[in-house]
Amino acid sequence: MGKVMLEVNDLKTKYVTRFKEDVYAVDGVSLKIEEGKSLGVAGESGCGKSTLALSLIGYYFAPLHYMSGEIIIDGQNISGMKPDEVRKKVLGTEVAYIPQAAMNALNPTQKIIRFIEDVIQVHDKSLSKKDIYDMAVERFRILGLPPEVLQKHAVELSGGMKQRTVIAISTILSPKVLIADEPSSALDVTSQKMVIKMMRELMEKGFIKSMIFITHELPLLYNVTDDIMVMYAGQIVEHGTAKEMVFDPVHPYSKGLMGSIIVPEEGTRDVQLEAIPGTPPNLKHPPDGCRFAPRCKYAKPECKVYDVPEKEFEGHRMYRCIYDVDYLKEAYGRNG
Numbered sequence: 001m002g003k004v005m006l007e008v009n010d011l012k013t014k015y016v017t018r019f020k021e022d023v024y025a026v027d028g029v030s031l032k033i034e035e036g037k038s039l040g041v042a043g044e045s046g047c048g049k050s051t052l053a054l055s056l057i058g059y060y061f062a063p064l065h066y067m068s069g070e071i072i073i074d075g076q077n078i079s080g081m082k083p084d085e086v087r088k089k090v091l092g093t094e095v096a097y098i099p100q101a102a103m104n105a106l107n108p109t110q111k112i113i114r115f116i117e118d119v120i121q122v123h124d125k126s127l128s129k130k131d132i133y134d135m136a137v138e139r140f141r142i143l144g145l146p147p148e149v150l151q152k153h154a155v156e157l158s159g160g161m162k163q164r165t166v167i168a169i170s171t172i173l174s175p176k177v178l179i180a181d182e183p184s185s186a187l188d189v190t191s192q193k194m195v196i197k198m199m200r201e202l203m204e205k206g207f208i209k210s211m212i213f214i215t216h217e218l219p220l221l222y223n224v225t226d227d228i229m230v231m232y233a234g235q236i237v238e239h240g241t242a243k244e245m246v247f248d249p250v251h252p253y254s255k256g257l258m259g260s261i262i263v264p265e266e267g268t269r270d271v272q273l274e275a276i277p278g279t280p281p282n283l284k285h286p287p288d289g290c291r292f293a294p295r296c297k298y299a300k301p302e303c304k305v306y307d308v309p310e311k312e313f314e315g316h317r318m319y320r321c322i323y324d325v326d327y328l329k330e331a332y333g334r335n336g
């Protein structure tokens with residue numbers, strides 16, 4: 001087993017709304033990522049993907065609150081740290097974060113090089129502007145970005161170039177973990193491909209040591225990440241290798257979510273497109289028992305009563321359902 005870059009144990013975080021209601025958006029998430037590996041996180045809108053990303057980088061500003069659990073980055077437990085300490089000691093060097101719609105958040109009137117100076121100077125005030133510029137030119141060159149971009153303003157860049165620039169800025173300090181929230185969504189197909197190529201290169205060239213890639217575009221994950229984890233209502237419902245999750249999903253929710261996937265290299269899978277009826281539960285009042293049970297076509301009355309633990313199978317895979325794997329597969333077989 002390789003060195004573990006990120007380990008998360010039973011993490012629970014919540015939002016507290018203006019009306020003092022609790023929204024349990026990350027409810028007992030555990031995961032591990034080894035050096036050189038990438039993990040995809042998939043799930044419908046509102047299942048807690050972005051909240052998980054914020055929670056992992058210790059971004060505990062109201063309304064988001066840490067409740068319990070551990071976040072360990074390359075052996076360093078950051079779970080107890082204050083957000084300000086996290087910003088100074090962890091963000092950028094240990095973990096970098098690319099928020100959803102990051103490229104639209106860049107201040108349009110600031111030159112790109114200034115963003116890089118800002119990121120670097122939080123951690124190292126000794127470097128001169130010339131040193132930082134030289135470092136940025138070198139990094140942009142290796143990543144295939146024209147160094148002229150450094151002297152431009154965000155507003156002068158195309159969407160795809162802006163997003164690749166955001167990724168280059170965020171990873172300038174070669175973090176151990178990169179968490180990218182929908183980094184290629186809202187881009188045209190060509191720009192999407194370039195963003196994904198760049199993320200792969202960051203890993204291959206050792207500029208990042210591990211990665212979490214969040215998206216609801218499942219076909220993307222198959223080609224980009226080693227493992228895939230499916231989230232539903234704040235919890236992980238299944239985790240396996242990308243190949244297992246795409247071609248042999250076990251949990252009824254993953255099965256539904258993967259049902260429509262098209263894997264370009266291997267042709268369209270011979271499965272019926274099956275939408276998942278209904279909507280995810282309100283996380284202020286998650287349902288008893290299995291959270292997916294109200295939408296699950298295989299659910300029995302007991303599913304709505306008993307809390308479902310995470311269960312391991314095949315040595316490394318995990319799923320969260322009261323049924324045995326064999327039973328589920330047989331049921332899928334019967335359903336065609």
Ligand SMILES: Nc1ncnc2c1ncn2[C@@H]1O[C@H](COP(=O)(O)OP(=O)(O)OP(=O)(O)O)[C@@H](O)[C@H]1O
Pocket residue numbers: 015016017023025043044045046047048049050051052063100216283
């Ligand atoms: N600021 C907030 N205050 C209260 N609840 C919130 C807040 N932000 C998100 N939530 C709730 O937390 C849950 C998880 O939201 P989150 O944004 O993490 O989902 P997501 O999986 O990233 O969705 P998407 O695919 O749309 O980006 C949802 O039920 C959402 O309504």
Ligand SMILES: [Mg+2]
Pocket residue numbers: 049050051100181
């Ligand atoms: Mg999100």
